[in-house]
Amino acid sequence: MPITIRTRINTTFKQDWREQAPNLAEQDKYEAKTSQQFRVSSIDRNTQRYGGDHWKVTFVQPLQPNQGQAKSTWYVYVPHVQLSEAPSTSATLRARINTTFKQDWRTQAPNLAEQDRYEAKASQQFRVSSIDRNAQRYGGDHWKVTFVQPLQPNQGQAKSTWYVYVPHVVYESSVAKSNMEIAPSGSNKYITQELLHQINRNASIEAVSNVSLLCPSSVFLLCFLCTCVPRLKNYLKTIRLHFLR
Known part of the structure; x- marks a missing residue:
């Protein structure tokens, strides 16, 4: 489902949730104004990973701080924002546990180069553009998925199409549910x-x-x-x- 985040009050999105906003460099904080809305590509709402009060959010449109390069992924302070999930016929993929999306389904994740794997966290959600669920084509246990928002590995360029390990993910489609x-x-x-x-x-x-x-x-x-x-x-x-x- 399309997800948006709206700010309740003026707040700061941060590159490091452990630091107080005034202590961060200008390139590591984004000043969001009250009632601003941002479209979300993926979100990790397990606050226990981030001090108990932050979410890790990847936005569809990279946000430009006062200095430095625009960045897609930020930590947001939960009490200062509101999450909205609008009904849609689009599909999503949710990670059951920590898992690795791969560029080559034939290779084990540890053997792949950094640019050929994306580390997805448990409960992360990703909007799906297209999906091939014929696992027999991909070793019997992988799907070929193209995401709406390209996923950025630790190194190299962001890529839209990845192979995902089926037991580690949940595919959700409102159309399938209604049928x-x-x-x-x-x-x-x-x-x-x-x-x-x-x-x-x-x-x-x-x-x-x-x-x-x-x-x-x-x-x-x-x-x-x-x-x-x-x-x-x-x-x-x-x-x-x-x-x-």
């Missing part, structure tokens, strides 16, 4: 109507669409019920005739 939520209701409706049809022999029941939404377990349950209902009715009829004799 998953539709299927159970459609399946239950179909089963209920078919069951009533078998019991009551009511031909007026309307045909049910969305049969394609049925999952294999629902089809099995439907077949089982359709088979059992006539047998149950015959059994009850036999018992009734026995007691009427």
Whole structure:
């Protein structure tokens, strides 16, 4: 989801969370004004890593301090900012644990050059531009992912496309979630109507669409019920005739 940070009051984004803002050099601090908004590329909200009150944030647009070069990654003081996550159909990738994104899925992370690996921290989120989840192409356990915001390794140029180790990440897409939520209701409706049809022999029941939404377990349950209902009715009829004799 697109994420933005809005400042509640005037605050200072820092290159070192351990230092008080007045003690930092001009190139290591950015003075943000009240109500400013910044689009976020990735964020580590585990404050325990950063003194208990800071987030590590990478912004979509690098921020220019009073002196020195513009920088994308800063530490922000949590009580001074507000995080906003707007609903979207875009996908995100979240790191379950500390993991390494690689330029070559065939090589173990420690054997890669610094410019060919990106160290992602647990709980970091990254917006996804495109993703190839056919892991069979990449050793059976990697995805090929292109991120909205290029990721900067310790050395070399930032790169958009990386290979990620599947067990270490979570892929989240609001579109996929909505599709998953539709299927159970459609399946239950179909089963209920078919069951009533078998019991009551009511031909007026309307045909049910969305049969394609049925999952294999629902089809099995439907077949089982359709088979059992006539047998149950015959059994009850036999018992009734026995007691009427």
